[in-house]
Amino acid sequence: xxxxxxxxxxxxxxxxxxxxxxxxxxxxxxxxxxxxxxxxxxxxxxxxxxxxxxxxxxxxxxxxxxxxxxxxxxxxxxxxxxxxxxxxxxxxxxxxxxxxxxxxxxxxxxxxxxxxxxxxxxxxxxxxxxxxxxxxxxxxxxxxxxxxxxxxxxxxxxxxxxxxxxxxxxxxxxxxxxxxxxxxxxxxxxxxxxxxxxxxxxxxxxxxxxxxxxxxxxxxxxxxxxxxxxxxxxxxxxxxxxxxxxxxxxxxx
Numbered sequence: 001x002x003x004x005x006x007x008x009x010x011x012x013x014x015x016x017x018x019x020x021x022x023x024x025x026x027x028x029x030x031x032x033x034x035x036x037x038x039x040x041x042x043x044x045x046x047x048x049x050x051x052x053x054x055x056x057x058x059x060x061x062x063x064x065x066x067x068x069x070x071x072x073x074x075x076x077x078x079x080x081x082x083x084x085x086x087x088x089x090x091x092x093x094x095x096x097x098x099x100x101x102x103x104x105x106x107x108x109x110x111x112x113x114x115x116x117x118x119x120x121x122x123x124x125x126x127x128x129x130x131x132x133x134x135x136x137x138x139x140x141x142x143x144x145x146x147x148x149x150x151x152x153x154x155x156x157x158x159x160x161x162x163x164x165x166x167x168x169x170x171x172x173x174x175x176x177x178x179x180x181x182x183x184x185x186x187x188x189x190x191x192x193x194x195x196x197x198x199x200x201x202x203x204x205x206x207x208x209x210x211x212x213x214x215x216x217x218x219x220x221x222x223x224x225x226x227x228x229x230x231x232x233x234x235x236x237x238x239x240x241x242x243x244x245x246x247x248x249x250x251x252x253x
Contacts (some may be wrong), residue, residue, distance in 0.1 A: 009125045060094045060111050060146045061228040064137055066154030069129035074183055074209065081214055084221030087114035088242070089229050096144075098137055101128035105137050111144075132158045138167035138198075142174055147186055149219075149228040150178045150202075151241035153209055155186035157194045164194055168201040177252075178202040179224055181209035186225065203229050205251035220242030227252075 007115070063085060067075055085095050094111035095118055104127075109121050134157060141150050150171065172216060180195035192206070199206040207220070223244030227235050232252060239245035 050118060051102075057095050057146065058092060058113070059229045060096065060144065061148070061149045061151065061225065062096050062098050062141050062144070062147055064098040064100075064141070064150060064152045065125075066132055066134070066152075067099045067127040068132065068156070069127055071101075071129045071155065071183075074153065074155070075125070075127055075219075077214070079119070080164060081218040082219060083090055083115055083246075084120070084218035085225050088225045091224055093229050094146075098140065100126050100133035100137050101126075101130060102128035103133065105133050105140055108140055115170070132156055132170070135159050135163045135167050138164070138171060138178075138214040142167065142170050142177065147176050148231075149177055149204075149224055150167065151181070151224060152178060152195075152196075153181040153183065155191060155209075156188045157184035157191035160249070161197075163196050165197060165201060168198040168244045172202045176202060177204040177227070179204050179227075179248075180206045183209040184204060185210045199251075200253050203253040205248060207248075207251060216244075216247070220247055223248045 003092055063082065065071070065075060065078060085093070091113050094113050096111045097107060097109045097118060098105065099107035107121075107125055109118075112118065120132050134152065134154065134155065137152075138150070168178065180199050182192050182195050185194065194207040198204070209217075212220075219242065221244070223235060223242050226238055226242065226245065227248070230237075232249070233248060235242075235245050239249060
């Protein structure tokens with residue numbers, strides 16, 4: 001069989017490569033890469049810090065209250081000074097309101113740094129008759145992420161003390177300090193003993209609530225907010241500017 005007399009076809013034309021070959025050098029790949037976008041251009045240093053602390057990552061604090069029937073006047077007092085939790089570190093600490101009354105934990109709000117929203121939530125809470133529910137409230141706090149401090153205001157304790165101490169140990173393992181305010185007007189000395197032990201086990205503090213002036217309570221809440229944000233070290237650093245820090249530090253475990 002004779003060979004074809006047709007001339008051979010010219011080789012396919014290879015165009016100029018648009019970029020480095022897959023097996024090019026690392027330098028080739030770097031040169032071909034798109035330039036990186038500038039990081040947060042136009043943001044001030046403080047804005048960068050605030051942006052870095054995303055809502056789910058910012059320190060959290062739970063403000064909890066025993067809103068049983070006998071607590072109406074004390075609840076009114078507490079509501080009037082809650083702005084202290086927000087004024088020390090505006091926009092940098094997320095706070096939730098937790099309330100038990102009527103034999104259940106009936107309020108546990110979303111965490112927020114909005115002081116006006118918190119005040120509105122607090123204003124809608126009313127005291128209800130029923131046994132205390134501190135242990136379930138502590139267990140609810142333990143299930144949250146990022147909580148650094150639990151503030152609790154109460155006058156009575158009608159639950160199992162061992163269960164409360166176990167809940168306190170669990171809080172400490174999560175890095176939560178309990179700041180317990182005891183209202184001694186009820187005459188419930190057992191509550192004081194339990195509150196002090198909860199504070200000791202969590203590295204927190206047990207303070208008197210009754211008889212404290214509004215301004216002093218607001219100062220203490222400001223100090224607690226700083227504690228939640230930066231720990232004891234930051235509180236020590238700011239004690240010259242925060243009267244509440246000087247009152248709180250000696251009690252911290």
